[in-house]
Amino acid sequence: MTRWIAATLLAFLLALAPGGTRLLAVTPDEQLADPAQEARARELGRELRCLVCQNQSIDDSDADLARDLRRIVRERIAAGDDDQAILAYLTDRYGEFVLLRPPVTAATWLLWFGPLALLLAAGATAFLWRRRSAMEPEPGLSTEEERRLDRMLAEAGPDAPLPGPGERPSAG
Numbered sequence: 414m415t416r417w418i419a420a421t422l423l424a425f426l427l428a429l430a431p432g433g434t435r436l437l438a439v440t441p442d443e444q445l446a447d448p449a450q451e452a453r454a455r456e457l458g459r460e461l462r463c464l465v466c467q468n469q470s471i472d473d474s475d476a477d478l479a480r481d482l483r484r485i486v487r488e489r490i491a492a493g494d495d496d497q498a499i500l501a502y503l504t505d506r507y508g509e510f511v512l513l514r515p516p517v518t519a520a521t522w523l524l525w526f527g528p529l530a531l532l533l534a535a536g537a538t539a540f541l542w543r544r545r546s547a548m549e550p551e552p553g554l555s556t557e558e559e560r561r562l563d564r565m566l567a568e569a570g571p572d573a574p575l576p577g578p579g580e581r582p583s584a585g
Contacts, residue, residue: 454487462513
């Protein structure tokens with residue numbers, strides 16, 4: 414039983430290890446012979462989104478489409494294309510969604526600045542709410558409630574313990 418727990422824990426830790434999946438996603442038969450070209454391909458692979466996994470780069474993903482995109486990147490590098498030409502080719506083919514970091518354009522302003530706008534709006538709302546609640550006077554007792562309280566205190570006598578918050582005074 415202890416070995417099973419240790420093996421499960423080890424597998425879990427290896428799955429969480431940074432770069433652990435990256436070594437498994439790109440297989441040796443995909444790699445380019447030139448180390449500089451392979452480094453370029455890996456860097457480009459980190460900038461492109463796997464369209465199946467959506468939150469992984471094609472360099473990290475083991476999906477068939479990611480494998481195809483890695484192959485395309487390596488073919489274009491071997492053909493002599495520069496990084497911008499490769500990104501433009503893939504963007505034309507798959508749209509800007511293939512980029513993990515889309516460019517700041519009018520179409521992506523909401524994506525880039527929407528979270529900041531929501532955070533600022535929430536902060537302003539909280540500030541105004543706190544300010545308004547600090548300005549409002551604490552609600553006091555009505556005249557009827559004050560008379561009733563005075564009557565109850567007089568009936569209880571000077572040595573009677575006062576009820577705590579939320580407690581009802583005892584009847585006797």
